Structure formats: structure tokens, C-alpha cells
Amino acid sequence: MNQPLRVGVAGLGTVGASTVRLFETRSNGISANTGRPVRVTAVSARTRGKDRGFDETAYTWFDDAGEMAASEGIDVYVELIGGEDGPALESVAAALRAGKHVVTANKALLAKHGLALAKLAEENQVQLCFEAAVAGGIPVIKTLRESLAGNDVDHVYGILNGTCNYILTRMQEDRISFAECLADAQRLGYAEADPTFDVEGFDTAHKLAILTSLAFGTEIDADSIYVEGISSITLADIDAAEELGYKIKLLGIAQRTESGIEQRVHPTMIPKTAAIARTDGVLNGVAIDGDFIGQVVLVGPGAGGDATASAIAGDVADIARGTRVAPFGRPSGELVPYNRARMRRHEGGYYIRFSVFDRPGAFAKIAVCMAEKKISLESIVQRKSKAKSTAGGTAAGAEGAGDPQPVIIITYETTESAVKEALKAVEDAGVIATKPQIIRIEAPHEQK
Amino acid sequence: MNQPLRVGVAGLGTVGASTVRLFETRSNGISANTGRPVRVTAVSARTRGKDRGFDETAYTWFDDAGEMAASEGIDVYVELIGGEDGPALESVAAALRAGKHVVTANKALLAKHGLALAKLAEENQVQLCFEAAVAGGIPVIKTLRESLAGNDVDHVYGILNGTCNYILTRMQEDRISFAECLADAQRLGYAEADPTFDVEGFDTAHKLAILTSLAFGTEIDADSIYVEGISSITLADIDAAEELGYKIKLLGIAQRTESGIEQRVHPTMIPKTAAIARTDGVLNGVAIDGDFIGQVVLVGPGAGGDATASAIAGDVADIARGTRVAPFGRPSGELVPYNRARMRRHEGGYYIRFSVFDRPGAFAKIAVCMAEKKISLESIVQRKSKAKSTAGGTAAGAEGAGDPQPVIIITYETTESAVKEALKAVEDAGVIATKPQIIRIEAPHEQK
Numbered sequence: 001m002n003q004p005l006r007v008g009v010a011g012l013g014t015v016g017a018s019t020v021r022l023f024e025t026r027s028n029g030i031s032a033n034t035g036r037p038v039r040v041t042a043v044s045a046r047t048r049g050k051d052r053g054f055d056e057t058a059y060t061w062f063d064d065a066g067e068m069a070a071s072e073g074i075d076v077y078v079e080l081i082g083g084e085d086g087p088a089l090e091s092v093a094a095a096l097r098a099g100k101h102v103v104t105a106n107k108a109l110l111a112k113h114g115l116a117l118a119k120l121a122e123e124n125q126v127q128l129c130f131e132a133a134v135a136g137g138i139p140v141i142k143t144l145r146e147s148l149a150g151n152d153v154d155h156v157y158g159i160l161n162g163t164c165n166y167i168l169t170r171m172q173e174d175r176i177s178f179a180e181c182l183a184d185a186q187r188l189g190y191a192e193a194d195p196t197f198d199v200e201g202f203d204t205a206h207k208l209a210i211l212t213s214l215a216f217g218t219e220i221d222a223d224s225i226y227v228e229g230i231s232s233i234t235l236a237d238i239d240a241a242e243e244l245g246y247k248i249k250l251l252g253i254a255q256r257t258e259s260g261i262e263q264r265v266h267p268t269m270i271p272k273t274a275a276i277a278r279t280d281g282v283l284n285g286v287a288i289d290g291d292f293i294g295q296v297v298l299v300g301p302g303a304g305g306d307a308t309a310s311a312i313a314g315d316v317a318d319i320a321r322g323t324r325v326a327p328f329g330r331p332s333g334e335l336v337p338y339n340r341a342r343m344r345r346h347e348g349g350y351y352i353r354f355s356v357f358d359r360p361g362a363f364a365k366i367a368v369c370m371a372e373k374k375i376s377l378e379s380i381v382q383r384k385s386k387a388k389s390t391a392g393g394t395a396a397g398a399e400g401a402g403d404p405q406p407v408i409i410i411t412y413e414t415t416e417s418a419v420k421e422a423l424k425a426v427e428d429a430g431v432i433a434t435k436p437q438i439i440r441i442e443a444p445h446e447q448k
Numbered sequence: 449m450n451q452p453l454r455v456g457v458a459g460l461g462t463v464g465a466s467t468v469r470l471f472e473t474r475s476n477g478i479s480a481n482t483g484r485p486v487r488v489t490a491v492s493a494r495t496r497g498k499d500r501g502f503d504e505t506a507y508t509w510f511d512d513a514g515e516m517a518a519s520e521g522i523d524v525y526v527e528l529i530g531g532e533d534g535p536a537l538e539s540v541a542a543a544l545r546a547g548k549h550v551v552t553a554n555k556a557l558l559a560k561h562g563l564a565l566a567k568l569a570e571e572n573q574v575q576l577c578f579e580a581a582v583a584g585g586i587p588v589i590k591t592l593r594e595s596l597a598g599n600d601v602d603h604v605y606g607i608l609n610g611t612c613n614y615i616l617t618r619m620q621e622d623r624i625s626f627a628e629c630l631a632d633a634q635r636l637g638y639a640e641a642d643p644t645f646d647v648e649g650f651d652t653a654h655k656l657a658i659l660t661s662l663a664f665g666t667e668i669d670a671d672s673i674y675v676e677g678i679s680s681i682t683l684a685d686i687d688a689a690e691e692l693g694y695k696i697k698l699l700g701i702a703q704r705t706e707s708g709i710e711q712r713v714h715p716t717m718i719p720k721t722a723a724i725a726r727t728d729g730v731l732n733g734v735a736i737d738g739d740f741i742g743q744v745v746l747v748g749p750g751a752g753g754d755a756t757a758s759a760i761a762g763d764v765a766d767i768a769r770g771t772r773v774a775p776f777g778r779p780s781g782e783l784v785p786y787n788r789a790r791m792r793r794h795e796g797g798y799y800i801r802f803s804v805f806d807r808p809g810a811f812a813k814i815a816v817c818m819a820e821k822k823i824s825l826e827s828i829v830q831r832k833s834k835a836k837s838t839a840g841g842t843a844a845g846a847e848g849a850g851d852p853q854p855v856i857i858i859t860y861e862t863t864e865s866a867v868k869e870a871l872k873a874v875e876d877a878g879v880i881a882t883k884p885q886i887i888r889i890e891a892p893h894e895q896k
């Protein structure tokens with residue numbers, strides 16, 4: 001049997017502590033699987049002496065992660081510090097330069113510096129692994145990078161943020177508002193005190209940037225991602241989606257189109273029957289469409305200490321086994337520049353909810369604006385908003401002429417620019433009370 | 449760049465032809481991904497000169513697969529001949545002995561000879577890969593063997609046969625009988641002329657045997673699998689499942705219990721809300737429960753030339769990249785003997801459908817038999833069978849005393865032996881007209 005593989009873990013929050021415990025519990029199994037003993041030998045965190053569920057004194061302690069990263073005593077550096085720059089970046093770079101393999105769960109770091117770090121790993125002939133950075137325990141990185149090597153992938157999309165999925169699921173199941181759900185999620189520890197990063201879609205965007213690079217062999221470009229969060233979603237939208245046969249999910253979507261590659265994060269209406277539509281609560285789910293495989297869907301826990309530790313252990317096992325694979329599926333020098341498809345050229349169906357003044361000809365005006373941009377309508381729904389009546393509001397008194405009424409349309413496939421221009425014309429016509437709500441519709445390839 | 453990896457493909461049916469075409473189309477991508485050119489150089493089949501969608505003359509032709517397997521001109525032997533013995537076994541063994549890596553989609557071969565072949569591969573220091581043998585394009589082998597290396601897996605189950613899943617889905621959706629569905633499946637090419645192997649569960653059992661070994665580190669033991677097929681499932685069962693909140697799926701299940709490892713294949717009632725319950729049509733789906741990951745579910749095409757070719761290409765890419773991993777996740781010498789849990793000790797809920805003579809005290813007798821075996825009842829449903837009335841049967845005339853009536857019970861968790869003994873007592877009591885229908889209930893861990 002080979003020399004033991006010595007692992008140093010930096011950052012001992014929930015994931016770090018689970019990772020240390022995993023290697024304590026499962027070292028025999030991992031050793032049988034990889035043919036090499038694997039053990040954590042060193043740890044690093046800001047505060048020493050906290051109860052983290054393991055005996056700290058069994059490991060060499062480093063106050064400075066960067067020092068541990070480059071130390072003689074480790075072969076693999078596991079970075080769980082977080083943050084796109086600072087100590088995370090410095091220690092990862094230090095580890096790679098010192099010829100240590102790196103395993104990280106840090107999507108923000110990879111979204112910003114992934115290409116440079118991949119180059120550094122290649123120069124130093126070490127592995128840079130990050131299964132835990134996207135969709136927690138779900139093996140989506142390995143599937144894209146290795147299992148689907150024989151496919152031309154043209155579409156990857158998924159639910160990549162458990163906080164948003166929890167909120168949208170609760171809104172639908174319990175018929176409570178976004179704000180109430182968010183407060184609940186914060187209370188249960190599913191959402192941060194400052195939830196912006198999750199609910200406005202930035203976390204999803206970081207993860208999507210990584211998947212895009214792997215799926216299409218392109219350089220990571222997180223800055224080009226179109227990002228919309230879920231804070232504007234109302235119960236009226238949730239109800240309408242239900243009625244029309246859809247569910248609303250925050251998706252990260254990367255898609256090859258004639259005008260380049262689309263990368264977008266936004267609330268999406270997907271048919272209830274799609275596997276991703278039925279991925280609820282804090283679960284994550286990713287669908288991958290390839291020319292040979294058709295579609296494969298992976299569903300599982302997208303966060304949590306133990307599930308994330310499982311992904312980290314999988315990466316460490318690959319390293320122990322001696323597996324060598326380019327971080328983004330091909331050598332960094334062969335990744336092609338990301339060719340951005342402009343959002344205005346996006347093609348798809350749209351859900352649009354108007355608040356229309358209740359006066360003769362108002363809806364006719366909307367219909368004309370749509371027709372002028374050659375947008376065909378698949379459905380039109382006009383009804384009292386359930387949200388209003390549930391709130392014990394002014395349902396009875398609201399029927400006087402002039403009070404705005406919700407009108408929802410579903411368009412056939414059109415373009416983002418046509419929709420935006422038509423809505424501009426509608427707003428200029430003065431027939432709607434508030435800015436229309438737009439939710440893009442994703443009609444996944446049907447699984448056969 | 450390294451020397452090209454030369455692949456020989458034996459068996460040029462649907463999967464073999466797709467595989468050759470995949471490598472023709474995707475060789476640049478695979479080469480970028482693996483750092484090594486990969487190409488098919490030789491092919492073998494029984495009949496030369498058929499139109500298989502590629503130019504046969506571009507490859508060295510072998511009439512004899514075994515000869516190709518051992519020839520100087522290939523580095524990887526892809527076996528797509530099929531069959532648990534004969535030319536498949538001989539050629540695979542010849543390839544391994546000649547120091548060639550082997551990729552196979554042959555679950556029957558592996559279920560019978562997997563351990564011996566793994567040993568042979570290890571002795572010759574070559575890889576034996578079989579992602580395509582279980583659940584077609586879905587990367588379940590790699591997930592169990594590599595991604596979940598840090599987990600203690602205690603439960604793997606899934607829909608592993610597309611033919612059965614298609615039939616059960618059609619029965620439910622179109623309300624037609626098993627026999628009608630089977631005939632349709634045969635007409636559409638989803639079922640063989642002799643469907644026994646699929647519908648009686650043997651194909652699922654072969655695949656399950658492979659998953660069990662990977663999940664638990666045990667020697668393959670396909671002969672110990674409890675196997676029941678779907679041919680006894682009636683519309684009455686499908687309707688009752690629907691009404692009670694379940695779906696009926698043919699599952700392969702491997703589960704660690706206190707008395708050993710259960711391996712069973714049988715029609716199963718699973719809650720409608722479980723991800724596997726919603727895997728319909730010819731799709732396959734596998735759920736894996738591990739102590740760290742929780743549950744991960746993989747869904748995708750379980751058969752078909754292109755999807756299977758995708759899995760084969762993934763294996764060949766691993767070989768090209770130089771990945772080395774024990775076929776069953778640990779060296780064959782470290783696989784432990786399979787410790788069979790007896791079916792009679794199986795614990796779970798049961799669905800039992802009786803055909804009860806319509807006379808006073810008949811059901812009371814059943815209830816007593818159950819109670820005597822300490823079986824508690826969760827639900828009791830007595831109603832006219834929809835199947836009967838749909839068939840334009842004798843619903844109106846059937847109400848005379850003495851005509852048997854369907855009565856369905858759902859038990860709380862009990863044991864197989866208690867159920868079998870209680871049913872023996874019920875039969876002996878002469879209150880039922882036909883043998884009761886039993887379907888085991890699987891209540892998967894809820895995903896959080």
C-alpha cells in the first residue's frame with residue numbers, strides 16, 4: 001500500500017467540521033476504495049478550541065491557512081474559508097505553487113479566478129477539484145467532466161440555490177408571501193442574515209459560471225451572466241403558474257444558441273411535469289442535455305455540512321487514486337473564450353402579468369402592442385387575484401371602473417427584445433397601473 | 449500528446465453502431481478532454497456489409513471477436529455481444545489476458561462472472577469498466593464507485609428496466625391491461641418478442657447484483673436475489689395505488705439490514721411524492737442513500753443506442769486519461785462475501801388485495817388472521833373494482849351474496865413471514881376466492 005495521503009482542512013465551519021469527521025469515520029472505506037490511506041493531518045481556522053465535534057489536538061493546528069497550504073506536512077489542501085479573494089485565494093494559490101493538490105467548495109473564488117487557478121494547477125502538475133462548489137453533494141462536476149465526455153452538451157440548467165428553492169416551495173405550499181418565507185428561512189438557518197447574495201441570484205450565477213465552462217469548454221465568465229432574483233415573485237405569480245401548469249423555480253441556465261452561449265439566472269416557469277419542476281424544498285437539481293445521452297437529471301442535497309463533505313471526500317479519493325483530469329474538462333489553454341449571446345436575442349415563451357386599468361379598450365390596447373411586435377398569445381387569463389382576496393382585502397369593493405385588474409398572458413416563442421419593446425409601448429399607452437411582471441418560460445426537451 | 453488509444457468494438461447492433469458513430473463524431477472533444485487521441489480502429493460482428501450508419505471499410509474487420517480482443521491493433525476492447533457466457537465471456541477474458549482494457553455493457557456477464565473478471569483485470573493491470581451495464585446512460589456506476597467514496601451506503605434502489613417501467617406507466621395512464629401494454633411495447637420495440645427476461649425481473653436482478661457489490665463492497669451474488677416480475681399486476685392494483693397515494697414500480701432494491709443485506713426485485717408501492725415514483729415511461733432512475741450525502745437521485749435514459757454509447761465513451765475516456773480504479777470499488781480480494789438477509793425477515797409495509805366472498809363475517813375472519821400475527825392495518829378499502837366496471841363487466845349483477853368483492857388492506861410495518869403466515873390462515877379459512885395479491889411498500893427516506 002502507498003504512502004498515506006495527508007489532507008489539511010482550512011475553515012472549520014459546518015462544512016469543515018463535517019469534513020474532518022468524515023475522514024475520521026470513513027478512513028478505512030476510503031483507503032479500501034483508493035488503495036491508499038487518506039487522513040486529515042492538519043487543520044486551520046480563525047478560532048481555536050471551539051467544540052466542533054472532533055478532537056482538535058489530534059491535528060496539527062495552523063492559525064494561518066496559507067502557512068498550512070504550503071507546509072511540508074500535507075499533500076492536499078482543502079479550502080473552506082470562503083470569499084472570492086483574500087485568504088481563500090492566497091492560500092489556494094500558495095498550495096498550488098507548493099505542489100499541493102487543492103479541493104475547494106468555493107464557487108465565488110472559482111467564478112472569479114477559476115481559469116488562473118486552473119493554469120496554476122497545471123503548471124504545478126497538481127489537481128484542482130471542486131465537486132462541492134456546485135450543488136453540494138450532487139456529482140454534477142464529475143458527470144459533466146468525465147461521464148459525459150462523449151457528448152456535445154447544448155443545455156445545462158438547474159436549481160442551484162437551496163435557499164431560493166425553499167422560499168419558492170414554501171410560498172406555493174403554504175400560500176405565504178416572499179417576505180414571510182424569507183423570514184422563516186432565516187429563522188431555520190436556510191437563509192443568511194443578509195440574504196441578497198442568495199435571493200438575488202448571485203450565488204446561482206457563480207455556480208452556473210462553473211457549469212458553463214465545463215459544459216461548453218469555454219473560459220469562465222461570470223460577469224456576463226444575466227441575473228434576476230426571486231424577490232419580485234408574488235403569490236399572484238405562483239397561483240397563475242399553478243393554474244397554467246407550471247412551477248416557478250430560480251434556474252441557472254446555460255444554453256448554446258445560434259448567436260452564442262446564453263448564461264442566465266432568473267425565475268423561470270417550467271412545466272410541472274419536468275423533473276426539475278418537482279425538485280422542492282432545499283434540494284438542488286441539475287439537468288444536462290447532450291447529443292448522445294439525451295437528458296440526465298441529478299437531484300440531491302445542495303448544501304449542508306455532511307452532503308458537502310461527501311463531495312469533498314469524493315474529490316480527495318480521486319486524488320488518492322491518482323486520477324488526473326483538467327479542472328474544467330480540458331487543459332486551460334484549450335478553453336475557448338466565452339462567446340456571449342445577448343439577452344435581447346433570447347428566444348422563448350413569456351409569462352407577463354399586467355395590472356390593467358378596468359376601462360373599455362385597455363386590454364385591446366395591450367393586444368395591439370403585442371401584435372405589432374408579432375408576439376402571438378398562447379393563453380390569456382383575467383381573474384381576481386387570489387392573493388388579494390386571501391389577504392382579506394378590498395375584493396368586493398375593487399370592482400369599480402378604473403381599479404386595476406390582473407391580466408396574465410402567456411406568449412408563444414418570441415424574442416426578449418420584442419417583448420421589451422411591446423411592453424414599452426404598453427406602458428406608454430397608459431393602460432397599466434404598475435410595471436408588468438415578466439417571467440421567462442423554459443420548455444425543457446421532453447424526456448423520452 | 450500521447451499515443452492514440454485504439455478501440456475495438458465487438459457487436460454492431462444498435463449500441464455498437466452508435467458507439468462507432470460517437471467516436472467518429474466526437475473524437476476531437478474526447479481528445480481535448482482526455483489529453484489523448486481516441487479512435488475506433490477495429491470492429492467485429494457476425495455479419496459484414498450491413499448498413500450500420502458508418503463506413504465499415506474504415507476499420508479493420510474481424511469475424512472473430514476473440515481474435516480482435518487479443519490483437520496487437522487495439523488497446524481497449526468494447527464488448528457488446530451480449531450473453532452471460534460464450535463469445536462474450538471468452539473474448540472479454542482473452543482481452544484481459546492480453547493486457548487490453550475492457551469496456552462492456554453486458555450485465556448478464558458481470559452478474560455471473562464479474563468477480564472472476566475483476567480479478568483477471570487486476571492480475572493483468574488493466575481496467576474493466578461497465579457504466580453502460582446498469583441504467584444505460586445514467587452515471588450510476590461512477591457515482592457509487594467514485595463520487596460517494598466517502599459514504600457508507602445503506603440503501604440503493606431504482607427503476608432499472610425501461611420495458612417494465614413503460615408498461616406500468618402505460619397501464620396507469622391509458623388504463624389498459626398488462627397484456628395490452630406488453631403487446632404495444634413489443635410493437636414499439638420497447639419489449640423483446642420473448643419478454644420474460646424483462647417483465648419477470650431477471651434483467652433488473654442482474655443490474656441490481658452489480659449495484660449491490662459496488663454499494664456494499666460485497667462479492668456479486670445474483671443468485672441470492674429475490675425476484676418477482678410485473679406480470680401479475682392488474683388495473684385494480686394500479687387504481688388502488690393511485691387512490692392510496694402510491695405508484696407501482698418494478699424496483700431493484702439493495703438494503704443493509706440487521707440480518708444481512710437484502711437484494712430484491714419486485715413490484716413496489718412507493719409514495720407518489722418520491723422522485724423515483726415520478727420517473728415514468730422508458731426512463732430509469734436510481735436513488736442512493738449514504739450516511740453523509742443523504743440521498744441522491746439520478747434519472748435518465750436507461751437504454752437506447754446513443755445513451756448507452758455515451759456511457760461507453762465515458763468509460764473509454766477514463767481509460768484514455770489514465771484513471772485507475774478497482775472494477776467494484778475496491779480490489780476484488782477485499783470484497784467481502786455477500787451476507788444474505790432472508791426474505792422472510794424483510795420488514796416493511798404491505799399492500800394486500802383480497803377477493804373476499806360477500807358473506808357475513810368474511811372480512812372479520814381476515815382481520816382476525818392479521819391480528820393473530822400482530823399485523824396492524826393502516827388502511828382498509830372496500831369498493832367495486834374499477835377495472836371490472838370499465839371492462840363492461842358484471843358490476844350490476846355481481847352484488848348477489850357470495851360473489852367475491854375486492855378488499856384492500858395496507859399494513860403498518862411488519863415482517864414478510866408474519867404476512868405469509870397470516871395469508872396462509874386466511875386461505876385456509878375459505879373466505880377468499882383467489883390467491884391474494886401482495887405488493888411490498890417502500891417508504892424511502894424523505895429528502896429534506
